[in-house]
Amino acid sequence: MKFFEQIAQSIVEKTSTVLGVSMSITDAKGTIIGCNDLTRIGSHHEVTEEVTKAGRAVIFTKENITGRKNVLPGVATPIRFQRQIIGVLGIIGEPEEVGKYVEFVRTHVEMLLQQSFRTESFYLQMKTTELFIQHLIHFKEWESEDTLQNYCSMSGFHFDCPRMCILIDLSSLHTAKGEEGVLRISQYDLFQVISHYFQVHDEDIISPVHQGQWIVLKYMDGADMKKTRRQCEHALKALRKFFRNQQVGGSVSIAYGKSCSGFAGVSRSYQQALQALSTGKERAKGASGVYAFDDWNILLSALVQDIQPALAETLDDYAEKLVSHSNASALIETFLVYCEQGLNVSRAARKLFVHRNTLLYRLNQLSEILSIDTQSFEQCLLLYMALKKRKDQAMQVHT
Incomplete structure (x- = not known):
């Protein structure tokens, strides 16, 4: 032996x-x-x-x-x-x-x-599961259905029922000396902790995706989405406490996609969770959090990030034209708040602590500079996405 x-x-x-x-x-x-x-x-x-x-x-x-x-x-x-x-x-x-x-x-x-x-048995099984996960989340690129079916036959897993991909991001953890804190904790211990809070059903699959990130493929047959959210929030608090006790600092983030069936569906749920994680962490500026792909704020930020290059260039031209104006800062802030208040002048004015006439004057300036109809939801949405993307990029540079 x-x-x-x-x-x-x-x-x-x-x-x-x-x-x-x-x-x-x-x-x-x-x-x-x-x-x-x-x-x-x-x-x-x-x-x-x-x-x-x-x-x-x-x-x-x-x-x-x-x-x-x-x-x-x-x-x-x-x-x-x-x-x-x-x-x-x-x-x-x-x-x-x-x-x-x-x-x-x-x-x-x-x-x-x-x-x-x-x-030793755990690590052998974990390597096998991790390989299966890599084939699964890259299902479209690898077209590895036979490999996946073979693994499911061996392990007794089924993918004809809905599953949700939950990502647990530990990449920001570090020790007091600045080293990557997660490296001090074995995969075995991490698996035990994550399983304690997420493994409810025999069909739940838990595995590392790569260094600093774990995945939970959660069996969702008849599951309550609100309950899943509460479970993630509870797990986040517990994981933060666990790492503090291990003298590991930094943030832990959890993100999840939508519930989907089949190999292709789970792969799609993974991509959604990955997008929610990326977008959520940017919005949170490094703080811990739970992010859902179907959250409207996440969807909007994701849409802003994924604007096609040709459209982005045109919108950037408009944004640049506005930025070069002498009153750019006030005009941009006014427009963003105006959009976020549902194109409601009175609510936007209260939010900005300015007189209603001041806000209308600034909107008129915007109309003259960009030839935009500030009462048109569709036109405002396009400019909002351009300015929001520019603002988010500027914040990333400063952080």
Whole structure:
């Protein structure tokens, strides 16, 4: 068993230091794979077969080891894993002295083996799941339906029911020294924490996407969207507390797309969650938050960011013409607030703390400069997107 060989020496060193005794561990063939005396590692220990056949602890005194090569006084006992003997633990010393440690150390070693096996199995499964996720979220580019179907057959997952993609972004975490804080916490621990707050159904899939970002493919059959929002907000608070306790600073963000069915649908939900995450983080200026793709503010910001180049150039020309005006700052602020108040002059004036006539004067200036009808929702929407994009870009530069 490869993982047994990998951890045997570590077990010997840690356990013998605590108890103050010398130890050795052999594999099933009798090869010493862990020992305080490093010169013995790799040598054959002939008593392994004897102890394995006995199936219990065997005492070796100075008298009964005379003439036996590479055998020291002490007590040896079988090591079992999944009900099979896989090696032998030897505690070296006077049997009367070290015998009291045998059962405790054997139990400890077997417990460490179980823990190591679970951890190794977890990482193997996680690698497989992560590969599946990469094929899934890039479904359109890779066209890997057969690969996905094979994985689903093996794992028992089904994609004919709606699923929602939830992204957990940890990329902004850092330690007090400025290092990436998430690197100090193992994937195993992160998985346990995230699963605790998101894994409700057996069909829920949790996996890292890449360094600093995790994905939850949440089974949504009959699920309440408001409940999902509350779950994300609760998880966000818990994750922030967890990282603070780990002395890790920075922000945690959670974003989710819409509920969709099928491989292509989940891929679409991922793209929506990714867009919501990007847009939400920009709007929040680095603060933690929960962002939904169907949030109207997120949709508007996403639309502003995704204006096609040809249209963007034309709108930029209008924006540039306005920016070059001597009263540009006041005119732009007035127009943005006017749009955000539903083209309502009275509400916009109150929001800006200006007289209604002042606001009307500025809107008339805008009309003269850009030949825009400030009472037309469609025309105002186009200019709003151009100015909003310019304002967002300026804020990004300053932050």
